[in-house]
Amino acid sequence: MRLDVIRAPDTSRTAPPAASETLEFGRRFTPHMFTMCFSAADGWSAARVEPYHAISLDPSALVFHYGQEIFEGMKAYAAPDGSIHLFRPDDHIARMNRSARRMCMPEVDASFVRHALSTLLAIDAAEMPQLPASSLYLRPTMIATSVGLGVRSSDQFLFFCLVSPVGGYFDSAASSPVAIHVNEGHVRAVRGGVGDIKVGGNYAASLLAAEEARAAGCVQTLWLDAIEHKYVEEVGTMNVFFVFDDVLVTPPLTGTILAGITRDSVLRIALHEGRRVEERAISLAEVLDGAKSGRLQEAFGSGTAVGISPIGAFVHRADRHVVRDGGSGPIALSMLRLLSAIQRGENSLFPEWRTRVDAYPRAG
Numbered sequence: 001m002r003l004d005v006i007r008a009p010d011t012s013r014t015a016p017p018a019a020s021e022t023l024e025f026g027r028r029f030t031p032h033m034f035t036m037c038f039s040a041a042d043g044w045s046a047a048r049v050e051p052y053h054a055i056s057l058d059p060s061a062l063v064f065h066y067g068q069e070i071f072e073g074m075k076a077y078a079a080p081d082g083s084i085h086l087f088r089p090d091d092h093i094a095r096m097n098r099s100a101r102r103m104c105m106p107e108v109d110a111s112f113v114r115h116a117l118s119t120l121l122a123i124d125a126a127e128m129p130q131l132p133a134s135s136l137y138l139r140p141t142m143i144a145t146s147v148g149l150g151v152r153s154s155d156q157f158l159f160f161c162l163v164s165p166v167g168g169y170f171d172s173a174a175s176s177p178v179a180i181h182v183n184e185g186h187v188r189a190v191r192g193g194v195g196d197i198k199v200g201g202n203y204a205a206s207l208l209a210a211e212e213a214r215a216a217g218c219v220q221t222l223w224l225d226a227i228e229h230k231y232v233e234e235v236g237t238m239n240v241f242f243v244f245d246d247v248l249v250t251p252p253l254t255g256t257i258l259a260g261i262t263r264d265s266v267l268r269i270a271l272h273e274g275r276r277v278e279e280r281a282i283s284l285a286e287v288l289d290g291a292k293s294g295r296l297q298e299a300f301g302s303g304t305a306v307g308i309s310p311i312g313a314f315v316h317r318a319d320r321h322v323v324r325d326g327g328s329g330p331i332a333l334s335m336l337r338l339l340s341a342i343q344r345g346e347n348s349l350f351p352e353w354r355t356r357v358d359a360y361p362r363a364g
């Protein structure tokens with residue numbers, strides 16, 4: 001498939017943020033976006049990198065009514081020499097194709113999409129923020145665009161990708177571990193459902209729990225399993241890790257947990273460092289008792305947006321269970337630094353995780 005490039009006027013370039021400025025997550029976008037369309041008759045076509053623009057859809061488009069929508073979140077980082085590298089793009093695109101299959105949506109050609117996203121990044125390379133720990137966040141999205149209210153799978157789809165310059169969570173996350181609310185009323189996912197794919201509906205369904213977490217003075221929800229309400233699954237929109245007796249532990253991927261690419265990176269880095277690692281069921285009792293006895297040495301969340309987010313306390317009913325002294329643990333901090341260095345090509349570990357974005361020739 002051909003990829004057309006339509007450049008935005010040079011005036012649309014946004015000024016890079018000053019060093020003192022913080023970038024609120026996902027509020028600014030680069031001047032270009034990538035789009036392509038699918039129809040059952042023609043497959044994917046009309047692939048374009050083009051100026052960022054509003055999209056117009058018929059109000060009866062299926063995405064608005066029945067939620068046939070999937071997305072990804074991935075990042076591109078600047079290496080010390082200024083070149084831009086996507087972090088594990090093929091893993092993100094493969095996961096999007098798994099989401100697509102589950103939601104009766106068309107798969108994309110992974111190498112074409114990688115090429116398209118690289119072209120988009122190359123054109124907007126000047127938008128890479130120069131702040132420490134910052135990056136470009138990519139949001140590939142696919143929506144059902146067929147019109148009409150009959151419940152069915154769409155036969156037309158729009159794929160688009162936005163790029164947002166984002167700041168680093170490094171310092172703020174490291175210096176301020178978050179409090180997590182244990183939610184015993186709502187559940188995120190059941191086996192056989194869609195908890196293991198990135199579909200927007202999962203997020204809509206989590207908003208009320210997030211409000212309850214805020215009301216309890218917390219920033220995220222600790223999700224328990226839907227059957228027994230006994231085992232820990234995820235934390236907000238992140239995978240969750242614990243350190244018990246010097247062993248790094250995370251719940252296994254049994255169909256209700258999103259297979260985070262950061263989760264996988266953390267596990268592989270930990271093994272590379274010679275740490276003991278276990279993927280096993282972890283009960284809430286083990287976490288709360290461990291916080292009390294000190295057997296639980298650390299807890300943290302992992303995800304593309306935040307990287308590693310240390311957890312300082314779990315709020316369960318009226319009780320606050322502080323982890324360690326409430327401060328960041330050494331394994332979380334070392335993992336955060338190591339992962340960040342790998343993503344930026346500041347060390348030679350896991351070079352296969354980085355895909356260099358080639359410079360795009362300037363117009364004229």
Ligand SMILES: *Cc1c(COP(=O)(O)O)cnc(C)c1O
Nearest residue numbers: 237238239258260261262303304
């Ligand atoms: C995206 C997501 C994660 C993190 O996945 P990464 O690939 O590490 O960004 C974890 N849990 C849920 C529910 C998610 O949607």
